[in-house]
Amino acid sequence: MQSRSFPAAPVRSGRRWYTTTFRWLVGYTALFGVLLTTLVGFIAWTANASIEYDTDSILKWQLIYFDSISDENLPGAIYQRLEHERMHTNYYGLFTASGQYLAGDMFEQPPSLQFRRQGRTIDHNLRLLDGGPSPIVRAMGEVRPNGMHLVVARDMTTVLRIREVxxxxxxxxxxxxxLAAVAGGFVLGMRQIRRVREIRRVTQCIAHGDLDRRLPVAGHDEIDMLAHLVNHMLDEVERLMAEVKGACDGIAHDLRTPLVHLHTMLARIAERESVSTDVEGAAMLERARTETDQLLERFRAMLRISEIGTLQRRGGFAAVELQPLIQDLAELYEPLAESRDVRFAVSIDPAPEIHGDRALLFEAFSNLIDNAIKFAPPGGAVSVSLRDTGAGPVVEVADNGPGIAPSERAAVLQRFYRGDAVRHLPGSGLGLSVVAAVLRVHDFALTIEDAPDMGGADGTGGPGARMRVECWPRALA
Incomplete structure (x- = not known):
């Protein structure tokens, strides 16, 4: 089981198509398309109905005109009309009751035509006397008093072409x-997404401890109103934290001075001959000196954490080679491991340079190694390794001590917290707090996990703990 205690890895922001802006854009486009289709369909239906109504009115007036002409003069009137047709927009046909051709330029009656003065559109299905191509016409027929069928039709090709255009x-x-609306909406949506991405990036920086950052404000919309409120809240949070931190640092600094005086006084008392003859008093005095040393160590650690936290982010960073740094640490702590009968293994592979503060990293890694040696049992084992993962160098410090329970892996990075398994061991509970402060400045990640493969020379030891430091900055989305 693994716990990334610090810092939290950010969530990637590549899934922009799942954003509310994109969903609104898709919905708006679909609604626009449906409304456009409905509008075009309604206009087409209205235009077609209007054309048919106007054409039927013309055909009815023509039938009324032919009704005023007698049956014997009707063929002549039809031919006279045909002779005066210039654009040839009208067609006429006179047939017997049985459908035989009598007069006009229609060779036969249109199929399925009702002779009730009701207009009907005939699509290229009209047989003409000259055998020419049949246009799209609107036809209307009636039955004369003598039983003859009179058909009048009007060419609708030009009108329908205009309607189609x-x-x-x-x-x-x-x-x-x-398309223009979608493009505009996409541009505006991307602008909002960029603003939200920038706000998210700044929020990630704030979550990683950079409380000086503020959300960007670009105008006076809803996002800017929210950014103003959050910035005001951050101002108050920073002010309150600065007051609390200042009070804590002041207390630590003020108490350290009398403790130093007390430590000096106890040392002088221990040098007196009268104390050396009193065995019980000497033991109590030595215990008081030890407790005073532990208090001084805690105050020094607290002030060191505050000092690291106030460093300008990456202000004094430079190129750091981890191989000689880990080698120096190994040479420094190997004698301590031997004195405590702890097997000390070091593995250093070639690794690229990193950008950081060498002194701070030395302090952080030394705290990890010191803790590992301190918590390893007699005859136990501690390993330190440096390797390159492709993404960047990784430093691992492992031991076979009591380990850290998964439920405590986030809490051990807090000040003064000590796990149940190590409360009987001396310590201030501030070592990992210093490590967390250094890694926070570098944006490095610390993973705490079990080290089941560790074992002492005599097979003793517990589940152990492996501290894994990824030595590259966390990418902020």
Whole structure:
């Protein structure tokens, strides 16, 4: 089981298509398309109904005109009409009751035509006397008093072509308008996404401890109103934390001075001959000196954490080679491990340079190694390794001590916290707090996990703990 205690890895922001902005854009586009289709369909239906109504009115007036002509003069009137046709927009046909041709330019009656003065659109299905191509016509027929069938028709090709041009233009204009609206909405949506991404990036920095950062404000919309409120809240949080931190640092600094005086006084008392003859008093005095040393160590650690926290972020960083740094630490702590009968193994592989503060990293890694040696049992084992993972160097410090329970792995990075398994061992509970402060400055990640593969020379030891430090900055989304 693994716990990334610090810092938290950010969530990637590549899934922009799942954002509310994109969903609104898709919904708006779909709604626009449906409304455009409905509008075009309604206009086409209205235009077609209007054309048919106007054409039927013309055909009815023509039938009324032919009703005023007698049956014997009707063929002549039809031919006279045909002779005066210039654009040839009208067609006429006179047939017997059985459908035989009598007069006009229609060779036969249109199929399925009702002779009730009701207009009917005939699509290229009209047989003409000259055998020419049949246009799209609107036809209407009636039965004469003598039983003859009179059919009048009007060419609708030009009118329908104009209707098609208008509808096509409307569709093309609507599509262009929809594309322009979608493009505009996409641009505005991407602008909002960029603003939210920037706010998220700044929020990640604030979550990692950079309380000086503030959310960007670009105007006076809802996001800016929220950013103003959050920035005001951050100002108050920073002020309160600065007051608490200042009070704690002041107390630690003020108490350290009398403790130093007390330690000096106890040392002088221990040098007196009268104390050396009193065995019980000497033991109590030595215990008081030890307790005073522990208090001084705690105050020094507290002030060191505050000092690291106030460093300017990456202000004094430079290129750092981890191989010689780990080698120096190994040479420093190998004698301590031997004195405590702890097997000390070091593995150093070639690793690229990193950007950081060498002194701070030395202090952090030394705290990890010191803790590992301190918590390893007699005859136990401690290992220190440096390797390159491709993403960057990784430093691991492992031991076979009591380990750290998964439920405590986040708490051990807090000040003064000590796990139940190590409360009987001396310590201040501030070592990992210093490590966390250094890694926070570098944006490095610390993983705490069990080390089941560790074992002492005599097989003793517990589950152990492995501290894994990823030595590259966490990418902020």
């Amino acid at each position: 208008v509808i096509r233009t409307l569709v093309m204009g609507g599509v262009v308008a929809m």
